[in-house]
Amino acid sequence: MTEKIVTVNPDSARAESVRVEGVRTDAAKGPRVRTAFANLKESASRSIDATKVIGRLAPKQIKDEIQIAKFELKDKGIGVGKGAAVAAVGLFFALCMLIALVSAAILGLAEIMPGWLAALVLAAVFLILTAIFVLIGIGMIKKQLPFKPESAIFGVLYDLGVLKDGSAMNSSRLKREQEEKAKAKQEEKEAKKAAEKEEAEKEGGQAPAANEDQLKQRTNQRREHLKTLRDDLDLQVNSVKSEGTNLVAGSKANVQNAPGEAKVKFASHGRQFTQNATDPEALKARWGSFAALAASVSAFFVFLGKLIKR
Numbered sequence: 001m002t003e004k005i006v007t008v009n010p011d012s013a014r015a016e017s018v019r020v021e022g023v024r025t026d027a028a029k030g031p032r033v034r035t036a037f038a039n040l041k042e043s044a045s046r047s048i049d050a051t052k053v054i055g056r057l058a059p060k061q062i063k064d065e066i067q068i069a070k071f072e073l074k075d076k077g078i079g080v081g082k083g084a085a086v087a088a089v090g091l092f093f094a095l096c097m098l099i100a101l102v103s104a105a106i107l108g109l110a111e112i113m114p115g116w117l118a119a120l121v122l123a124a125v126f127l128i129l130t131a132i133f134v135l136i137g138i139g140m141i142k143k144q145l146p147f148k149p150e151s152a153i154f155g156v157l158y159d160l161g162v163l164k165d166g167s168a169m170n171s172s173r174l175k176r177e178q179e180e181k182a183k184a185k186q187e188e189k190e191a192k193k194a195a196e197k198e199e200a201e202k203e204g205g206q207a208p209a210a211n212e213d214q215l216k217q218r219t220n221q222r223r224e225h226l227k228t229l230r231d232d233l234d235l236q237v238n239s240v241k242s243e244g245t246n247l248v249a250g251s252k253a254n255v256q257n258a259p260g261e262a263k264v265k266f267a268s269h270g271r272q273f274t275q276n277a278t279d280p281e282a283l284k285a286r287w288g289s290f291a292a293l294a295a296s297v298s299a300f301f302v303f304l305g306k307l308i309k310r
Contacts, residue, residue: 035248043239050233059223064219071212109154154178 102122109118154174162170210218 024069036243036250040243040247045234047233047236047240050229050236052224054229054233057226061219061222064215064222067210068212068215071215103148143171147308 105122106115106118109121113121157178158169158174161174212244
């Protein structure tokens with residue numbers, strides 16, 4: 001019995017190694033891309049969740065901060081009130097000084113007239129001066145009320161009405177429209193005030209309002225939570241950027257390596273085709289069946305031509 005010696009071609013072995021390595025590389029690239037997409041999706045989802053929580057907590061935080069500001073203003077108002085009380089004591093002593101001066105004036109006039117008449121004369125003088133200054137001040141204030149440039153506003157509205165409606169707009173019509181708007185605005189304001197009062201009554205019946213210490217504790221806790229959420233949001237955003245960068249870099253690398261891999265595969269298939277073409281056994285194994293098929297087709301057409309000629 002003769003043994004058949006099989007010779008391994010180094011080129012074919014190298015081509016097969018390149019092909020296997022390419023398959024392994026492609027198989028490894030797939031999971032990496034899927035992992036990158038999964039990480040990107042997870043980071044984006046976490047970023048969206050953190051943003052939603054921040055959007056829900058931020059209005060509550062602002063509301064509590066406003067309440068704290070109200071408490072602080074209340075405390076400052078109390079301090080201002082105490083200062084005003086001390087100043088009022090000073091004004092009281094100033095008033096006492098004024099009374100003493102008036103008394104001195106009365107005693108001085110009492111040298112030339114009875115004391116009661118001197119006091120009555122000074123009181124009448126003070127009353128006249130008070131009435132004069134009060135009336136003058138009230139008149140000046142009334143001239144400036146309401147405290148807005150009514151004439152300029154009326155002129156602007158009149159000009160806008162003329163531009164809009166032409167000669168159909170006149171001063172009486174504009175005044176009537178302004179009165180109607182003012183009345184509607186007043187009714188709306190009253191309705192809003194009633195609604196706020198009703199809402200305040202409902203809130204008062206549901207739960208007691210938090211005091212200043214409770215508000216500060218609650219805002220501090222919420223502030224720490226917001227800090228954590230903000231830091232987590234930064235981490236997720238950075239993760240999204242990193243995953244996106246890696247994904248883009250991987251895609252660019254795949255695009256750049258694609259021509260080389262295709263060239264290697266084409267060269268491998270070309271060498272394999274050349275080897276098969278120069279190997280008699282391979283030609284016999286691969287092309288024998290095709291030759292038999294070609295001979296069968298040729299015989300079929302020859303037989304068909306003979307039948308047609310008959």
